[in-house]
Amino acid sequence: MVTQQSISAFRFPNTLFDVVALATSAGGLNALTQILVTLPVDFPAAITIVQHLDPHHRSLLAPILNRCTRLLVKQAETGDYLQAGTVYIAPPNWHLLVKPDGTLALTQTERVNFTRPAADVLFESVAESFKERAIAVILTGMGHDGAAGIQKVKQMGGITIAQNQDTAEFFSMPSAAIKTKAIDFILPLNQITSTLVKLVRTGGVG
Numbered sequence: 001m002v003t004q005q006s007i008s009a010f011r012f013p014n015t016l017f018d019v020v021a022l023a024t025s026a027g028g029l030n031a032l033t034q035i036l037v038t039l040p041v042d043f044p045a046a047i048t049i050v051q052h053l054d055p056h057h058r059s060l061l062a063p064i065l066n067r068c069t070r071l072l073v074k075q076a077e078t079g080d081y082l083q084a085g086t087v088y089i090a091p092p093n094w095h096l097l098v099k100p101d102g103t104l105a106l107t108q109t110e111r112v113n114f115t116r117p118a119a120d121v122l123f124e125s126v127a128e129s130f131k132e133r134a135i136a137v138i139l140t141g142m143g144h145d146g147a148a149g150i151q152k153v154k155q156m157g158g159i160t161i162a163q164n165q166d167t168a169e170f171f172s173m174p175s176a177a178i179k180t181k182a183i184d185f186i187l188p189l190n191q192i193t194s195t196l197v198k199l200v201r202t203g204g205v206g
Contacts (some may be wrong), residue, residue: 010102012084013135015044016203017159018133019082019098019124020196023119023149025052025141027046027169029064031189032139036069036087038193041202043071045135046082048090048098048126050117052141055093062089064101080104090117094118096124113145119173123149132157135199138183139193147180154182159199161192 012018012071024031039047048158053059059075065087066073076088084103090096094106094119112118119138123146138146140163150160151186158177160183162174167189177183187195198204 010082010100010130012044015200016082016133017045017135017200018102018130019046019048019126019133020121020137020200021048021050021098021153022137022139023050023141023146023173024169025115025143025145025173027140027150028052029061030140030169031045031163032061032065033068033190034189035072035139035193035196036065036071039069039071040197041070041085043085043200045084047087048076048088048096048104048122049087050096050119050122052117052145053092055116058172059092065089076104076106078104078106090122093117095121096130097121099125100129102111105126113143115143115145119146120149124152127152127156127158130158133162134158135196137161137163138174138197139189140170142167143172144176146173147176150177151180151182153171154184159184161187161195163192164188182198198205 073087
């Protein structure tokens with residue numbers, strides 16, 4: 001439980017990272033499922049997700065993912081407090097931001113990269129709010145959403161990961177991020193979970 005005392009300087013105990021931000025588009029359901037199904041129930045950081053969605057239809061992504069993971073998956077709401085081991089998904093047609101006090105905010109400001117929610121908006125907010133205690137991950141998808149945001153995460157001291165070409169159903173988003181030269185790890189899909197666990201628990205992957 002997040003206490004009032006912790007809100008002014010939000011930190012989770014027993015981890016070097018407070019939030020993992022994942023972004024994906026085409027092919028994302030399979031990628032997200034493979035990552036979440038293998039994350040341990042005691043994962044000590046919060047997870048936020050932007051998946052490009054049809055803005056005109058209710059999303060079933062949260063209940064679908066909830067069935068495949070031991071973590072709690074929910075559609076994000078304004079005012080939610082980040083909780084370790086909980087997955088927050090941006091709803092259709094809303095940008096998702098994470099604030100320095102560990103709360104979430106939804107906004108319908110203009111589309112970024114022709115989409116809302118946008119990875120760049122999420123990544124830039126976690127970079128500004130959590131700096132070196134943020135991890136950003138770019139998964140399969142079309143377009144270049146997330147490339148600018150991933151640079152911000154790297155600039156602020158966070159860790160950046162991109163799915164590799166061999167395992168990405170659509171490589172445009174990871175490729176655009178990799179071309180920025182701001183990516184720390186280029187990984188096959190089946191190595192992303194283990195890397196995240198090592199990072200949040202020890203700060204390294206050795």
